[in-house]
Amino acid sequence: MFEVVIGLEVHAQLNTKTKIFCSCATSFGEEPNINVCPTCLALPGALPVLNEEAVKKAIFFGKAVNATINKKSVFNRKNYFYPDLPKAYQISQFDIPIVENGELFINVNGENKRIGITRAHLEEDAGKNIHESNFSKVDLNRAGTPLLEIVSEPELRSSDEAVAYLKKLHSIIRFLDISDANMQEGSFRCDANVSIRPKGDTKLYTRVEIKNLNSFRFIQKAIDYEVKRQSEAWEDGTYEKEVVQETRLFDTSSLTTRSMRGKEEAAEYRYFPDPDLLPVLLKDEFLELKIPELPDEKKKRYMQELGIKESDAEVLISSLEMSRFFENLIAQNLNAKLCVNWLNTELMGLLKGELTIENSPVDAQKLGNLIKRIEEGVISAKAGKEVLAYVFENTEISIDEAIDKLGLKQVSDDSAIEVVIEKILNENADKVTEYKSGKDKLFGFFVGQVMKEGKGAFNPAKVNEILKSKLG
Numbered sequence: 001m002f003e004v005v006i007g008l009e010v011h012a013q014l015n016t017k018t019k020i021f022c023s024c025a026t027s028f029g030e031e032p033n034i035n036v037c038p039t040c041l042a043l044p045g046a047l048p049v050l051n052e053e054a055v056k057k058a059i060f061f062g063k064a065v066n067a068t069i070n071k072k073s074v075f076n077r078k079n080y081f082y083p084d085l086p087k088a089y090q091i092s093q094f095d096i097p098i099v100e101n102g103e104l105f106i107n108v109n110g111e112n113k114r115i116g117i118t119r120a121h122l123e124e125d126a127g128k129n130i131h132e133s134n135f136s137k138v139d140l141n142r143a144g145t146p147l148l149e150i151v152s153e154p155e156l157r158s159s160d161e162a163v164a165y166l167k168k169l170h171s172i173i174r175f176l177d178i179s180d181a182n183m184q185e186g187s188f189r190c191d192a193n194v195s196i197r198p199k200g201d202t203k204l205y206t207r208v209e210i211k212n213l214n215s216f217r218f219i220q221k222a223i224d225y226e227v228k229r230q231s232e233a234w235e236d237g238t239y240e241k242e243v244v245q246e247t248r249l250f251d252t253s254s255l256t257t258r259s260m261r262g263k264e265e266a267a268e269y270r271y272f273p274d275p276d277l278l279p280v281l282l283k284d285e286f287l288e289l290k291i292p293e294l295p296d297e298k299k300k301r302y303m304q305e306l307g308i309k310e311s312d313a314e315v316l317i318s319s320l321e322m323s324r325f326f327e328n329l330i331a332q333n334l335n336a337k338l339c340v341n342w343l344n345t346e347l348m349g350l351l352k353g354e355l356t357i358e359n360s361p362v363d364a365q366k367l368g369n370l371i372k373r374i375e376e377g378v379i380s381a382k383a384g385k386e387v388l389a390y391v392f393e394n395t396e397i398s399i400d401e402a403i404d405k406l407g408l409k410q411v412s413d414d415s416a417i418e419v420v421i422e423k424i425l426n427e428n429a430d431k432v433t434e435y436k437s438g439k440d441k442l443f444g445f446f447v448g449q450v451m452k453e454g455k456g457a458f459n460p461a462k463v464n465e466i467l468k469s470k471l472g
């Protein structure tokens, strides 16, 4: 009887080398207050200078979601005081953001749905407050890190849709390589605006903002909890009292939300254009920037040009690292389907726990060498699995060394195979006669005998070829 209305705001930390308004490094995990300068410490007289790379990355995003890229955008001051924000205002964009009116398509339960992206704007991140028992500390390394805030239309109707949207957004951002989008480190975090309304109603009711969600699972749980809380209040007749416009925090141990503070209205921030920064006017060459291939396009290309099955293509585009690995493999002129099998099934089957495609002990070059040896018939596919398991554990050993060490080289030498074939045919003269009088099925018998005699080391293709010529 209720319809759920969800809008999401995502903060993606852009992976520029330096901060958005100064030349301090953006590196993560350094000693506190190392990457700071007069600008990001807000010392009097220090002036901001816009980082061109951050602008380019915002444009990349706009293009990827079919958005309007505003040739002119404006930086505003958003005024509020918090110890991790030394200027007492955040430089952000307000009424004229760099990106507006985009879209993104999600698929939930087999249904395609378009979700509007209202805007994406550039802003600076704040520092970090660390509260200890009787004092607080502030680390300003993060202050001034470029953020792209991406705001969706309130068009998501369930926590499943919200998660699908976020996963899609995450994937696009990774393939554009504009952010490392590492959720644990907070470089891709989400605020969810959640409200409910009676089905059929078009008006928007009171929304609650849940802050700083940084895992897909928590986002799902937080929304589900909030929807339940609001619908129960509606049914109990306590909606007016219980559901107020506010910011809530998600408690990851109890999986509930609790009130943090009343939600500020835009007017309370006293936005005004930052007099230290001129409006951003984009040159045409910026608008013509070409963006990297997106996951959906890659998937289509893998299927159409390389003949890869949809389910396999999905695995290949599951992360930027995975698709890079695959593309490094096929760049070695190998059979695409063979590459898919060795990557998706064999190598992925070995990657467990801490090991992922990013830090795989076997890189694309090495796996490519293995596939090459199988294609050439130097080893059988079965032996290939043994070789892969061996080099996976012994990273300093090359594929060819492993083949030698394990003694898995197939015999492709014609004369060695011929000797055995002669022997088998002589021993089975009666069967040869039967074969020649039309009992074709015996061919398999001869192959089996030869392979057995060769102790599995013969190249089966060679055996077939020589047998056929011998039998006429």
Ligand SMILES: [Zn+2]
Pocket: 019, 022, 023, 024, 035, 036, 037, 038, 039, 040, 041, 144
């Ligand atoms: Zn700085």
